[in-house]
Amino acid sequence: EKGSAPAIPVDPRFDIAYVTPVTIGTPPQTLYLDFDTGSSDLWVFSSHTLASQVRGQMIYSPEKSTTAKLLAGHTWSIRYGDGSGSLGNVYTDNFTVGGVTVTSQAVQTAQQVSTSFTSESDIHGLVGLGFSTLNTVYPNGQLTFFDNAKSQLDSPVFTADLKWKKEGTYDFGFIDETKYTGEITYLPVQTDPGYWTFTSSGYAVGDGSFNQVSISGIADTATSLTYLPTAVVTSYWRQVEGAVNSQYYGGYVFPCSSKLPSFTFGVGSANITIPGSYINYAQITEGSPTCFGGLQSSSGLGINIWGDVALKAAFVVFNGGNPPTIGWARK
């Protein structure tokens, strides 16, 4: 089997996140979910979510699905690195993405969600595509959609072709050669503790020389920006007149009129170039002449994160084979 589904930017002004339509249950209920390679819970807004915490999201109602089964005695609770979170109970039901169906997928129904989820009406939940070891369901951890689907896929892979301010795709079970140029460079993945962790071979700012330095980090499709070591990030923003690291705004801001340099990162002996335009993330407030950078320091996180600002510059293969690897290609 193989499948393909759109990755739709949540906001046409800036790529804060991408959502993908899925159907759950019988008859099928459609929700738009944020596919997240940085976590491993599949959770949805539901008929169980506190009414005060639902604001326009589509919901999954297990009581309206003839194939839904409560996973008795199981609960979940997740806290994301940005402080957001959700919790609830668990059903199994049919779950379909781009024509690939997993029967009896663990669908975690939210009873509570934090304010940042309530305020994002276009995101109806998350589909964790990290390693199942990260799943928070208690007392028995559940498998991700990808882990459940893997055996029925033509090839045990999924790919991300995210785009700048445009609709991209997630493909399951195959590699679409029309989506990239040149070769795919595969790197080893450290699967402990459960992220798609790989090591980049270095970086260059604009047309500058390449700095060979190992940068270990995770590929996270549900993190908007890219967070790298302070030394890397300061060398980038040093090239932008008027850029400052603002305590007030919590990161590098710069004059929106700036022409930003590109940022190139190494993947083995190859490399990926992020156009400067992708690093001009957004105005700090509507109409402001000050913009927020898409490349920020990871020093507060304790981990480097290659988020959407980097991923959308590449075609990325998440290979769930044995051993797992991650593939990068220019496009």
Ligand SMILES: O=C([C@@H]1CCCNC1)N1CCCCC1
């Ligand atoms: O919570 C997250 C991210 C948040 C954004 C969505 N993806 C998961 N983690 C990844 C980085 C390390 C800490 C955990």
